[in-house]
Amino acid sequence: MTESAIRLGLVLPDILGTYSDGGNAEVLRLRARWRGIAATITEIGYHEPVPSSLDLYLLGGGEDEAQALAAAQLRAHPGIQRAAARGAVVFGVCAGLQLLGADFTTSDGVRHRGLGLLDAVTSPGRQRAVGEVVVEVGAELGAEPLTGFENHLGRTRVGPGARPLGRVRAGTGNGDGTEGAVTGRVLATYLHGPVLARNPALADLLLGWVLGAPPAALPLPEVGRLREERLQAARRGARR
Numbered sequence: 001m002t003e004s005a006i007r008l009g010l011v012l013p014d015i016l017g018t019y020s021d022g023g024n025a026e027v028l029r030l031r032a033r034w035r036g037i038a039a040t041i042t043e044i045g046y047h048e049p050v051p052s053s054l055d056l057y058l059l060g061g062g063e064d065e066a067q068a069l070a071a072a073q074l075r076a077h078p079g080i081q082r083a084a085a086r087g088a089v090v091f092g093v094c095a096g097l098q099l100l101g102a103d104f105t106t107s108d109g110v111r112h113r114g115l116g117l118l119d120a121v122t123s124p125g126r127q128r129a130v131g132e133v134v135v136e137v138g139a140e141l142g143a144e145p146l147t148g149f150e151n152h153l154g155r156t157r158v159g160p161g162a163r164p165l166g167r168v169r170a171g172t173g174n175g176d177g178t179e180g181a182v183t184g185r186v187l188a189t190y191l192h193g194p195v196l197a198r199n200p201a202l203a204d205l206l207l208g209w210v211l212g213a214p215p216a217a218l219p220l221p222e223v224g225r226l227r228e229e230r231l232q233a234a235r236r237g238a239r240r
């Protein structure tokens with residue numbers, strides 16, 4: 001990062017905005033600000049140019065049709081792909097995860113090309129995955145279990161060019177016991193919440209990638225207590 005402020009890009013919030021995933025940008029901005037680091041959010045609307053100059057791009061969830069529109073738009077205006085090639089961070093949620101992959105097939109059976117930033121392919125499952133999710137993640141991603149909720153039909157196969165974020169302990173995730181995908185600085189998950197509000201360690205991991213070093217600790221005991229409650233509730237639900 002060369003500038004003093006972190007430049008966050010909220011990609012197509014007008015069509016990729018289900019379940020308040022846009023809140024992830026706000027969480028990053030606040031967690032930077034609480035440490036005295038300025039951050040700006042650029043909303044990149046449909047039909048607007050997609051800048052390649054930002055530090056971190058966020059893509060949220062969306063219905064099949066919105067997702068197909070978004071993929072076509074972002075392939076035609078490859079600002080994110082150019083930014084990723086020079087090391088910018090890209091973070092996707094649900095439809096965002098699916099369209100960062102090589103391709104995805106929507107529920108009508110139509111296959112769409114993705115942005116090709118993740119070695120992942122998505123096809124429709126037999127039924128929608130809806131509910132709370134708990135994911136165990138490894139030390140390289142902070143080792144804190146992830147919590148969130150999911151609502152998607154697609155099932156995602158992560159290829160050898162990427163790796164899943166972790167193993168599902170409750171819920172469906174990718175559909176094969178794994179959840180999400182990561183390669184280099186491109187990271188994506190099925191979890192809504194907004195997921196970065198529920199999982200501050202994941203928010204700080206992304207900020208650390210932008211800053212070049214992990215940000216200073218930010219103790220917020222209330223957030224920790226809420227997390228513990230949600231994790232316990234989801235685990236209890238999974239045993240039922």
Ligand SMILES: NC(=O)CC[C@H](N)C(=O)O
Pocket residue numbers: 018060061062063064067093094095096098151152153154155
């Ligand atoms: N919540 C979402 O983003 C849904 C993604 C995709 N349309 C699916 O159903 O699989």
